[in-house]
Amino acid sequence: MIKGRPCKVVNIAVSKTGKHGHAKCNFTATDIFTGKKLEDMVPSSHGTTVPIVNKSDWEIIDISEDGELTLMDEAGNQKVDVNLPTFPEGFGDEIRAAWNDGENTIIVSVQTAVGEEAVIAYKKENNN
Numbered sequence: 001m002i003k004g005r006p007c008k009v010v011n012i013a014v015s016k017t018g019k020h021g022h023a024k025c026n027f028t029a030t031d032i033f034t035g036k037k038l039e040d041m042v043p044s045s046h047g048t049t050v051p052i053v054n055k056s057d058w059e060i061i062d063i064s065e066d067g068e069l070t071l072m073d074e075a076g077n078q079k080v081d082v083n084l085p086t087f088p089e090g091f092g093d094e095i096r097a098a099w100n101d102g103e104n105t106i107i108v109s110v111q112t113a114v115g116e117e118a119v120i121a122y123k124k125e126n127n128n
């Protein structure tokens with residue numbers, strides 16, 4: 001967690017101990033929902049918070065005009081509080097095109113962390 005956002009750490013640089021005796025860790029990370037680059041510097045003797053991230057697969061039942069998804073899992077539970085992704089650019093349009101107004105079965109992976117949810121991946125199932 002950097003600045004209250006769930007992140008994936010891409011680099012850690014450790015500086016030498018200074019005159020006050022603590023080495024510093026410089027974390028470079030990307031936000032898992034927006035892709036923005038964030039940085040944080042923490043003394044090496046301090047702990048840090050780590051978000052609990054869950055991922056689940058859902059089948060698209062419907063996509064509304066404004067991009068709201070109606071999803072269903074294998075147990076038949078429905079979810080209607082997730083929208084098409086806006087990051088990366090064009091990813092939501094790609095999912096809508098693959099779904100093709102219900103002609104194709106599309107399974108999306110929904111990532112959840114710190115009260116936020118977003119579609120991070122999709123795969124097209126073969127309709128036999």
